Amino acid sequence: MSWALPLPVVVPLIAAAVLVATGAILPRRVQDAIGIAAAATATGFALLILAASERHDVLHWFGGWHPHAGLALGISFTADPLGAGMAALACGLDLLVLVYSWTYMRRQSQTFDVLILALGGAMAGFALTGDIFNMFVWFELMGVSAYALAGFMVEELGPLQGAINFAVTNTVGAYMVLMGIALLYARTDALNLAQIGRVLGHRPADRLVIVAFALIVTGLMVRAAIVPFHFWLADAHAASPAPVCALLSGAMVELGIFFIARVYWTAFAAPLHAHASGVRDVLVGLGVATALIGALMCLLQRQLKRLLAYSTISQAGTMLAGIALLDPRSLAGVANLVLAHGLLKGGLFLLCGVILVELRHIDELRVYGAGRRLPWAGVLWLLGTLGLVGLPPLGVFLAQQLLYEGGREHGFGWLAVVGAVASGVCAGAMLRAGARIFLGWGAREDELLSPEPDEHAPERDVSGRPLGIVAGIAIVLGLAASVVPGIEARTELAAERFADTSAYRAAVLHGAAHGDAAAHVSFSLLGVDTASALYGLGALAIAAATAAFGLWHRRLPPRILSAGARTLGPPVTVIRLAHSGIVGDYLLWLSGGALAVAAIWALTL
C-alpha cells in the first residue's frame, strides 16, 4: 500500500491547480464535478490506507530516499491507524463540504472549490507525515487556505476582521512551532520524528529540549483553540461560510490536538519520561479550563455559528485533557471523540447553512419559531445535540467511556465530571436554541445572550432539502460512530501502537514491521459501563436543566435571579469582555499563555 500514501494529499492539490489553470475554459458545473471527484478519490485512498495500516505501519519515502544507516535522508509519510483515520476523516469532511457547496455557494464557487481542496490536501498531509518540518509546511498550507476561506464574504467587515484575527494569531503560533523545530534540529541534526526521538532518548531533557517542547506545543495549541489561545476560533467561525466552519471545527482544530500527541510520543516521551506528571498537570489544567470556559461562552451566544464554535472549543479542551493523561486508553478515547465530534459538529454547521438558506438569519432570537415549517431540520438538530451529549450508546459516548476509564487509572476520575458538565452545558445551549427556533418555546427576548452581528442571507431560490440531506449524512454517521462493531478494541489497539515509541522508530528507520499482522480483528459490540452511562445521563440532565433555564429564566422568582446576578454576574462579565475581537488583545493573551506554559515547564521539568 506504500504507493497510495501520497495520493490523499496529491490528488486534491493537483485538482486545485487544474481548476485554476482551466478556470476560463471549463463551465462551473464541470469544475465542481472535478473537485468532488478529487475529494472522493482522496477519501477512498485514505480509507484504503487506514485498512492497510491496521495490520502494520505503512511508509512512503518521498523520492525513494530510504534511511541511510538509520539516518533519514528524505521525508517520510508514516501511516498508523490513528494518523490514517485522521486523514480519512479530513478527506471525508472535505468531500461532504464540496458536495454541499454544489448548491450552497452562489458566487466565486471556483475559488471556493480550489481553497477547500487545498485545505483538504493539507490536512491529509498533516495527519500522515512523519517529518516535523514537513508538518510545518502542511500546517501553513492549512492556515493559508483557511484564512482566505474565513474572509470569503469580503463585502462585510465582520468576516474580514475574523479572518485577520485568525491569520495573525495562527501565524505567530506557526513561528513558535518553527522556532521549536529549529531548536530540535540544533540538538538532533534531524527532522524525521523517529530519528529526533532516537537522539533525544539518549539523555533526559535539558533546557533546550524543554523550550523546544513548550514552543511546539504552544504553537499547536493556538491551532487547537486551547484557552488562552482560543479567541480567534469564534471570530473565524462566526464569519466563515457554514461549510468552511464544518471543516475548521470538524477536522482542523482536532489536527492541532492530534499532532501534540504525535510529537509527544515520537519525540519527547523518552527525554521527558521522568517528568511526565509535570507535562500532564499543565496540559490537563489547560484542557479543563478550555472545556469550562468554552461551555460558559457557548451558553451566552445567540448567533448559531458562534454558539457551535464555543462548543468546539469546549470539546477541544476535553480532547487535550484526554491526550494529557499520556495513556493509550485515554488516547483511544480522544480518537473516538475526534471521529464522532468531527462528524456531528460538521453536520450541525452544515445544518446552520440550511437554516440560513431557509430562514435567512442564524440568530436564534430573530428566527424565533420560524423553524416550525422545517420539522426535519429540527429533528436533525436534536439528534446532533444528543450525539454530542454522550448519551449511551450514541455519538461521543464511547469516547467519554474510554476517557473516564483512562482518567480513573491516573487519579483523574474527576475529569469525567468536568466532561459531563461541559458537554451538558454546551448541549443545553444547543437545545435551547433549537427549542426557540423549531418549536417557538420560551421567551422571545433574552438579555443574558450576547448581541452579536447576525448573518443575513439574501432571498434565493435554493431549497434547503438537498443541503439537509448532506448534513443528515454527517450527523447519522457521527451518531453511529460509537456502535460500529469492534471500534473500541480497534482504537485501543491503534492507540497502543501510537504510543509504542520504540516500535515506531524501528519501523521508520530500520523498516521493521510495526504492528501485529496476525492481530485478531475484533467485531465485538460496545459494552456499556454503568458509571459511564450514568455520566452520560447526568450530562443529559444538565443539558435539559440548562435549556429550561435559558428558555424560562424570567419565570424564576426575582429574589433568586438578583442573587444569581450578583454572584455570577461579575466573573461572567470579565470572561465575556476578554473576548473583545481586538487582535492586539488576542496576541497579548497568546504571549502571556506561552510565557506561562514555558515558565512552568522551565521551573518544574
Place this chain on the structure above:
Amino acid sequence: MTILVYAVVAWVFAIGIYGAIVSRNLIHLALCLTVTQSSTYILLLAIGYKHGAGAPIFEDVKLGTAAVDPVVQSLTLTDVVVSVTVIALILALALDVHRQSDSIDPDEISTLNR
C-alpha cells in the same frame, strides 16, 4: 559571540510580537509579523553556521571542502516563501477592511463591528 547571536533571535522575536500587540495600523502589524519571522531565519542560519566554512556549493571548490549546513538553508528558503504569502494575505485583508470602514486601526475596526 554565541550569546550575542541567540540574544538577537530572542530580541527580534519578542520585539516583533510587541509591535504587533501595540499596533494601531494593520499594515504596520503585518510588517511586525515579518520582523518576528526574521528571528526564525536568523536562528536557522545561525544554527547551521560553521567557522571558516564556505557555501554548500561545490562548483569551483573541491568536494569535501568544509561547507556550512545546507539543510537549514533550504528550510529558510521555504520559510521565506511562507512569510511572503501570509503577509500578502494580511495586506489584502487590510485593503478590504479599509474599503469597508475607512480605518485600518484594529481596535477601531472591532468597535465598528460591534
Place this chain on the structure above:
Amino acid sequence: MSSRQRLRAWIAAPVLALFAAILGWGFARAPAFGDFHGAYGDLLNRIAVPQRHTSNVVTAIVFDYRGFDTMGEEFILFASVVGVVLLLRAVREPATGQDDPVASDAIRLFGIIMVAVILVFGLWLAAFGLVTPGGGFQGGVAIAGGIVLVFLASGYRAWRTFGRERLLDPFEGLGAASYAAVGLAALIAGAPFLHNLLGLGVAGTLRSGGSMTLLNWAVAVEVAAANLVLYTEFLESYLVPHLPRR
C-alpha cells in the same frame, strides 16, 4: 492612543521580556555559534554531488531530498495567491479610461532596456540553479520583477498587456500542477513519489539533475506567475483607482 492600547503596551513589555529571557535561557544549550556539525547536513554535503550530479547542495535538498516540502511550499504560494485574488478581485470597481503615461523618454528607453536585461538575468538565475546559487524561486521572482518594470517604464496601458488575469491564472495553475505531476509520473511508473526518472546528467552543466530540472522550471513558472498575479491584484485594487483621469 486609547487607554486600552496604552494598558496593553504596559502589560506586553514585561510579558515579552520574560518570554525572550526564557528563550535565551533555552538557547544557551544550543551548539556554540560556528561549531555545528550536523550529521544530516554533513552527509548531504558529502553525497549530494556524487549521487545527484548537482553542484549546489541546497538545490539538491530543495528539489530532491526534501522535494516534497517544496511541493507543499509551492501550494502555499498557490493557495495564498488564490486567496488574495478572492479578497481583492471580488469587490473591485472596474478601471476604465485611466492611464498614467510616463513622460520622460529617458526613463522609457532605459526602462525598456532594463526589462530585457532583467528578464535574461532571471532566466539565467533559474536555469543555473542546480549549478550555482539561484534556482526557480530566485529566478521566478526576478522574471516577475522584470515584467513589472514595464509598468514603471511605460505606464498602465502597456502593463495591461501582461498584467491580465486570463493570461496569468493558467500559468499559475500549470506551474503548481506540473510540480505535482512530475511527482505523480514517478508514482505511476512504479517508483516512489518524486523519484528521479530522468537520469543524472553531467555535474556542473545545465544537463545535470534529471527530474530536478523539470521541478526547477515548474517552480520558476509558478513563482513568476504568482508574483505577477499579486502585483496585478494590488495595483488594480489600490493604485489604479487613484490614477489621474485623462
